[in-house]
């Protein structure tokens with residue numbers, strides 16, 4: 001394992017703005033050693049690339065590494081996507097693990113993945129990437145510093161850069177009138193770790209994503225009173241349908257290639273028969289069809305609503321000194337408010353126009369991975385799938401590796417591929433009309449997305465045949 | 472070369488259920504980190520025991536951590552009378568992914584087909600297909616010719632019974648041969664049928680180098696089948712004349728194994 005860059009032996013020294021730049025131009029740089037970064041390192045190595053991966057923390061695992069203060073997981077986090085959808089397609093989790101493993105199992109899984117494929121030796125831990133800038137040709141200058149802030153910055157020049165920095169780090173903090181004067185405590189869900197923090201308190205949880213639902217359920221058994229505020233009605237999918245993980249049942253249905261409308265009707269029907277009429281529990285009717293918001297996978301929320309241990313409430317209108325006013329005029333008086341309002345993707349080390357960011361700072365990419373004008377830059381894992389992320393990010397990084405290989409071997413074919421692909425820059429891979437919300441611009445349907453990846457991989461695959469014969 | 476198939480609805484919607492698996496291991500006295508772990512996969516009816524006779528110890532003696540798995544329904548693994556071929560491949564991938572480092576997969580007989588399927592689900596360091604039985608009607612034809620009454624029932628979902636002369640050369644002492652034959656069981660009828668139908672395995676992931684070894688005197692695998700499998704993986708088979716199908720049990724068992732291990736060492740796989 002390496003912790004400093006001092007052992008690099010640059011052959012040539014280049015200069016940029018009066019600073020030395022160490023030449024690593026035969027190597028690909030990966031930012032982040034979470035699930036996406038590890039998959040990128042493995043698959044780039046498998047395609048014959050040298051890789052330098054930078055990770056600001058001192059170990060692998062990213063979001064799943066609860067040992068890191070910044071980790072967004074809380075003590076009782078269990079997967080929402082069942083095992084077959086969550087594991088890497090070429091490194092299965094032990095089949096003796098439960099359908100929905102605990103987050104600590106996910107971390108041990110990622111650690112084993114890194115050991116098994118000998119990835120740690122390519123990762124520079126405790127090293128933060130502070131700047132990624134295009135160099136004069138198609139290569140990139142990557143500036144790093146030690147994550148503790150000590151030591152000086154260093155810049156290396158790379159053949160290509162894969163950004164796998166994750167998108168659940170920067171809290172999306174809502175603004176409300178009167179929030180300043182509120183006397184109770186407010187936190188963002190990212191700071192919430194353990195139900196101990198809720199014990200005996202009156203808790204208001206804001207947000208109906210998976211985090212909000214999980215925390216509301218934890219509060220139901222710890223807090224003295226729990227309100228759950230959502231600004232719309234949702235479809236609450238149970239973790240099990242017909243005795244099997246719900247996503248497995250759903251995929252069986254997707255495989256039939258029934259039209260989306262029919263599947264939506266079938267799913268709504270199934271939910272109606274199993275969960276029943278949600279409005280009986282005091283929940284608003286969903287303002288959208290099934291599959292049009294990021295799926296919530298939670299069996300216990302409805303159960304606690306039925307026990308009266310969670311009280312559903314509408315959106316927050318404003319805060320007062322001693323309480324919270326809701327949009328229906330009701331007042332509640334929590335002493336702790338948890339904002340489970342999600343996260344914002346951030347690429348602070350990169351000029352926004354490079355990823356084609358729109359006025360909200362949302363990148364415009366091909367397959368959510370490739371920017372329009374920078375062929376040697378790619379983003380891995382910037383996806384919000386309706387299933388587990390790892391299979392998608394695995395094939396996405398395989399595609400990135402094959403794309404870089406093709407560019408290396410056959411610029412002409414690479415150009416031909418890109419001229420076709422660039423028509424799909426900014427395309428959303430989701431047949432359902434997802435609700436226009438701050439979080440849904442990178443929501444993908446895993447089947448739609450994987451089929452698109454398959455198409456792109458097929459186009460690039462003869463390049464691999466060449467790679468193989470010259471090994 | 473086609474691309475890998477990434478839509479795996481069946482694996483997602485109907486994952487293979489877990490099963491208790493027998494894994495036998497021989498560990499080198501002096502662990503050598505430059506050598507990858509090797510996982511041996513027996514053919515239909517055989518179990519990990521077939522490798523425990525000679526090959527595991529010998530591989531360990533040469534510095535390789537050597538393991539053999541009995542796919543479900545074989546050896547001392549959990550009985551699985553209804554197992555599909557993909558369940559056997561699943562068992563192999565489960566054990567391989569559980570090893571500390573990226574492993575080499577070695578399959579023998581129909582176990583080579585199991586390995587070929589496993590290679591599409593796990594990026595092995597390398598793959599070795601020993602006397603590979605990839606199935607199909609030609610294999611059935613040859614088996615019927617050499618052993619009509621042992622083979623015929625298998626074609627109709629019954630048990631496959633292999634004869635001594637199909638598996639071993641004359642050089643193997645009679646008592647040993649008899650003892651091995653006694654221990655040989657059978658795969659599930661379902662898997663036998665899948666073998667016969669012989670859908671070609673998907674492309675390996677991670678582009679592993681693949682070696683095919685066999686014997687021209689094999690009475691289970693025709694020479695043409697050996698060549699065909701080797702061609703599929705872009706090579707020619709390495710041949711050990713005078714041996715029977717069961718390369719790891721027959722009298723001259725060290726020769727093919729040493730050749731495999733030499734190949735692994737030479738290629739730094």
Ligand SMILES: Cc1cc2nc3c(=O)[nH]c(=O)nc-3n(C[C@H](O)[C@H](O)[C@H](O)COP(=O)(O)OP(=O)(O)OC[C@H]3O[C@@H](n4cnc5c(N)ncnc54)[C@H](O)[C@@H]3O)c2cc1C
Nearest residue numbers: 032034035036056062063079080081129165166381388389
């Ligand atoms: C509570 C919770 C539950 C979830 N449950 C599921 C689930 O059930 N199934 C599922 O598939 N997904 C789930 N997810 C999504 C989860 O984010 C992904 O599974 C996965 O962790 C994403 O991996 P990643 O590598 O893309 O990002 P991350 O895990 O965020 O890793 C990014 C890495 O990059 C590093 N990094 C960032 N910036 C820099 C920099 N400038 N320099 C150096 N290093 C940097 C970070 O330290 C981190 O290690 C969940 C997320 C949360 C928050």
Ligand SMILES: NC(=O)c1ccc[n+]([C@@H]2O[C@H](COP(=O)([O-])OP(=O)(O)OC[C@H]3O[C@@H](n4cnc5c(N)ncnc54)[C@H](OP(=O)(O)O)[C@@H]3O)[C@@H](O)[C@H]2O)c1
Nearest residue numbers: 078079080174207208209210211212231340341342437439
């Ligand atoms: N157990 C698990 O495995 C698990 C647990 C938690 C999270 N996750 C995953 O982690 C990711 C992040 O999930 P998340 O739940 O933290 O975030 P999220 O999916 O972005 O959900 C945020 C929720 O807050 C609401 N919201 C946002 N801004 C708001 C505002 N200003 N006022 C009121 N409500 C607002 C959103 O409403 P809209 O509907 O209007 O957008 C949404 O209900 C997701 O991929 C999720 O699946 C998994």
